Amino acid sequence: MARETTQLAVLGAGPGGYAAAFYAADLGMQVALIDEEKNPGGVCLYRGCIPSKALLHVAKVVDEARHAAAWGVTFGDPAIDVGRLRAYKQGVVDKLTGGVGQVARLRKVKYLQGRATLTGPRSMVVAGSGGDTEVQFEHCVLATGSHPTRVPSLALASPRMLDSTTALELPDVPGRLLVVGGGYIGLELGTVYATLGSRVSVVEMTGGLLPGADRDLVQVLQKRLEQLFAAIMLNTKVVGVSEEANGIRVTLEGDVTSKEQVFDRVLVAVGRRPNSKIPGLDSTRVKVDARGFIETDGQRRTAEPTLFAIGDVAGEPMLAHKASHEARVAIDAIAGHRAVFEPLAIPAVVFTDPEIAWCGLTEMQAMEQGTSIDVAKFPWGALSRAITVDRPEGLTKLVFDPKDGRVLGVGIAGSGAGELIAEGVLAVEMGATAEDVKLTIHPHPTLSESLMESAEVFFGQSTHVYKPKRK
Numbered sequence: 001m002a003r004e005t006t007q008l009a010v011l012g013a014g015p016g017g018y019a020a021a022f023y024a025a026d027l028g029m030q031v032a033l034i035d036e037e038k039n040p041g042g043v044c045l046y047r048g049c050i051p052s053k054a055l056l057h058v059a060k061v062v063d064e065a066r067h068a069a070a071w072g073v074t075f076g077d078p079a080i081d082v083g084r085l086r087a088y089k090q091g092v093v094d095k096l097t098g099g100v101g102q103v104a105r106l107r108k109v110k111y112l113q114g115r116a117t118l119t120g121p122r123s124m125v126v127a128g129s130g131g132d133t134e135v136q137f138e139h140c141v142l143a144t145g146s147h148p149t150r151v152p153s154l155a156l157a158s159p160r161m162l163d164s165t166t167a168l169e170l171p172d173v174p175g176r177l178l179v180v181g182g183g184y185i186g187l188e189l190g191t192v193y194a195t196l197g198s199r200v201s202v203v204e205m206t207g208g209l210l211p212g213a214d215r216d217l218v219q220v221l222q223k224r225l226e227q228l229f230a231a232i233m234l235n236t237k238v239v240g241v242s243e244e245a246n247g248i249r250v251t252l253e254g255d256v257t258s259k260e261q262v263f264d265r266v267l268v269a270v271g272r273r274p275n276s277k278i279p280g281l282d283s284t285r286v287k288v289d290a291r292g293f294i295e296t297d298g299q300r301r302t303a304e305p306t307l308f309a310i311g312d313v314a315g316e317p318m319l320a321h322k323a324s325h326e327a328r329v330a331i332d333a334i335a336g337h338r339a340v341f342e343p344l345a346i347p348a349v350v351f352t353d354p355e356i357a358w359c360g361l362t363e364m365q366a367m368e369q370g371t372s373i374d375v376a377k378f379p380w381g382a383l384s385r386a387i388t389v390d391r392p393e394g395l396t397k398l399v400f401d402p403k404d405g406r407v408l409g410v411g412i413a414g415s416g417a418g419e420l421i422a423e424g425v426l427a428v429e430m431g432a433t434a435e436d437v438k439l440t441i442h443p444h445p446t447l448s449e450s451l452m453e454s455a456e457v458f459f460g461q462s463t464h465v466y467k468p469k470r471k
Helices: 017-026 042-047 049-071 082-106 184-196 215-228 320-334 363-369 384-388 417-429 434-439 449-458
Strands: 002-011 031-035 110-113 115-120 123-128 131-142 146-148 176-180 199-203 231-233 236-244 247-254 260-263 265-268 272-274 307-309 348-350 355-360 374-379 395-400 407-414
Touching (some): 002 017, 017 082, 082 110, 110 123, 176 247, 184 199, 348 417, 363 407, 395 449, 407 434
Parallel strands (some): 002 031, 002 131, 176 199
């Protein structure tokens, strides 16, 4: 058995793991990065954020070409070459994962491809194609990520049943597709397939799409999806599936007229579960909570002093950018620097069209907590840039502390909302007030002006919306 000794081992090479490994190397640590894939990247680059955004980009181009008829520019119906589309998506994945692998080599990070088993708080064995390697370390960062949630009642062994991973392989463009789950994964993938030509139906067991997001933001998206999707079935759940010669027969229960329907494929997108069942974890003092998340402190240290945990395996929100920032905190702590993970705002983005993005305190959270807030909204129907690009369906809102006007949260629904939300994150983190945002000169004409005008609404002084401040 080969043997390696290193200061830091990082188990899992996703956006949290490779960020931790690279930052540690920058600080002069000797680092080993362990993952089963050929190159770093994790679920995000291989089977999540990146391939889905590549396909969403294609869907947006197709949609804009169709929409151009309203401006007097007409294109022919698109011809979808699924093979070339799949190759384009895979090319994006290969380019990014290969690039990250090259950066790892430039930083002299030791990359070990294989499956790891912890053998104690300072050691692991990595089983690779070339044999086993024992790795001795001073500290280890656990960044093992998550996997799609599997629902026992939907456990049908059929290629017609998809999860978020297999759906991104784009096996074909099914005539009829049922998406189980009205969260961001289901809606993003449903948007892709619907734009490519599938008749997409979505079933969501709660009373609204994107549970947890503010309803006024969701409504902007839902109006669009009601036109794009064949059906949106709320307060409904799937209670049974069976395979037939011509598809999957689905039995539904709830607010739906037709209790049995047949689909060519069924995509189950009901969330993700942490990969905390790490072989050998029970040989350490690491604690796992009832939901499967590894328990950590503010520095992302587990109950075992030599082991840290970051990313999806360490708690919600399960977002790549959250993992990357936790990585820096964990490495700073290992290096002996003062560091703690306590952000005021972690942005969330739903990359549908229109997009939805929010950060900080939402109206829904404020209501649940009994927190007193002021809210100022600016409709994109009064936003010149939105009108010029024919995307007036949109809304920007700021959530304020009524005592001092401090920005507590920001919500945006509209084309490009994911790019705009970063300003909101900065405003919350810096403790900006409504006056700060109002007095910050924004370029005209841009979508970003909606943040400034929302702040002006707070004072009853918006140039393009007449809404006097309540006395």
